[in-house]
Amino acid sequence: MHLSLLGGSPILPVARAVAATLATHLTARTVGRFPDGEFNVRIDESVRGADVFIVQTLSPPAESHLLELLFLADASRRAGADRITAVIPYLAYARQDRRAKPRVAIGARVIADAMATTGIDRAVMVDVHASGIEAVCRFPVELLTAVPVLAEAMKAVVPERAVIVAPDSRAIRLAEQYARRLQLPVAAIHKLRVSGKEVKAIAIAGDVAGRAPVIVDDMISTGSTMKAAADALIAAGCVPRFIIAVTHGLFVGAAVETLARMSIERLFTTDTLPQHERPPLAIEVVSVAPLLAEAIDRLHEGRSMSGLLAHQ
Ligand code: R5P
Numbered sequence: 001m002h003l004s005l006l007g008g009s010p011i012l013p014v015a016r017a018v019a020a021t022l023a024t025h026l027t028a029r030t031v032g033r034f035p036d037g038e039f040n041v042r043i044d045e046s047v048r049g050a051d052v053f054i055v056q057t058l059s060p061p062a063e064s065h066l067l068e069l070l071f072l073a074d075a076s077r078r079a080g081a082d083r084i085t086a087v088i089p090y091l092a093y094a095r096q097d098r099r100a101k102p103r104v105a106i107g108a109r110v111i112a113d114a115m116a117t118t119g120i121d122r123a124v125m126v127d128v129h130a131s132g133i134e135a136v137c138r139f140p141v142e143l144l145t146a147v148p149v150l151a152e153a154m155k156a157v158v159p160e161r162a163v164i165v166a167p168d169s170r171a172i173r174l175a176e177q178y179a180r181r182l183q184l185p186v187a188a189i190h191k192l193r194v195s196g197k198e199v200k201a202i203a204i205a206g207d208v209a210g211r212a213p214v215i216v217d218d219m220i221s222t223g224s225t226m227k228a229a230a231d232a233l234i235a236a237g238c239v240p241r242f243i244i245a246v247t248h249g250l251f252v253g254a255a256v257e258t259l260a261r262m263s264i265e266r267l268f269t270t271d272t273l274p275q276h277e278r279p280p281l282a283i284e285v286v287s288v289a290p291l292l293a294e295a296i297d298r299l300h301e302g303r304s305m306s307g308l309l310a311h312q
Contacts (some may be wrong), residue, residue, distance in 0.1 A: 001052065001083070002050050003050065004027045004081070005022070005025075005296070011059075013270075014289050021290060029041060041068065049080060051082060056072070056087070058090055062093075091129075095130075108136050123141045123142070124144060124296070126247060137156070151182055154214070157265070157266055161210070161212060163206065164179040166188040178245065183271060185207060189205075190229065197253060199228045210239070212239040212241065219249070220250060226242075243266050249269035260281065270286055
């Protein structure tokens with residue numbers, strides 16, 4: 001079974017880098033719109049009998065990019081692909097993985113079912129908001145993590161007397177992984193989400209006084225979580241300059257203004273989301289292309305994923 005690599009529009013530079021690492025090319029495809037705005041795709045090379053990997057991120061607008069992924073999967077299946085793997089560096093809707101309130105949809109389940117319906121056999125995702133996504137998907141999911149590459153990039157700038165801070169309870173597992181790699185203690189913040197844009201930090205568990213805070217999370221969306229964490233940390237007597245590491249830099253709404261009000265020394269993120277319009281912050285973008293290439297290579301060859309997975 002030969003490998004065929006398809007790239008989605010918002011993540012083409014990463015897909016090209018993956019192709020270069022694997023010494024292959026991106027399978028030609030055309031993504032277009034009809035005059036009424038309807039979306040269409042065409043795969044311009046044969047994928048019959050192929051082991052197809054579709055690299056597509058669900059960056060905003062997530063619905064268009066999801067549709068592009070679904071159409072590429074459907075086109076691959078109808079063109080005779082043997083196996084289809086969706087490589088999704090950033091999975092939107094992952095925060096809607098349960099009924100957090102009455103009468104809401106489980107968005108993650110809806111998109112997982114749509115993916116299964118188009119014939120996606122397997123998915124690869126990076127630092128998904130909740131690992132419960134595995135149970136939501138009808139197909140196997142390989143959950144990769146960018147923590148090793150981000151921790152390596154940060155190593156040189158993290159002071160000796162630092163503390164890794166989880167800005168909410170969901171980030172604790174991630175914080176522990178950074179702490180293990182950087183050999184630092186962990187503190188965690190009890191966060192209360194008031195609305196999509198507003199959060200409050202209620203309390204801090206752990207010793208932060210006099211330490212340099214390194215706040216880690218899966219993503220920055222509006223920046224409210226980071227700002228609330230920073231305010232609470234300053235009130236608790238930490239060094240008032242912040243190093244931040246997040247896998248997914250969404251930077252939506254007033255994120256840039258909110259983050260600009262924090263004293264950020266360095267903000268490390270990855271290219272799971274396009275970062276071409278980089279906010280005027282001290283941002284360093286680390287590429288996940290080598291990680292994705294390694295995962296694709298191992299899955300194609302049927303080799304162990306050991307060392308790449310988030311739960312290890
Ligand atoms: C939520 O639990 C996530 O891990 C992030 O903390 C959150 O989505 C970040 O959103 P914002 O930047 O809007 O606070």
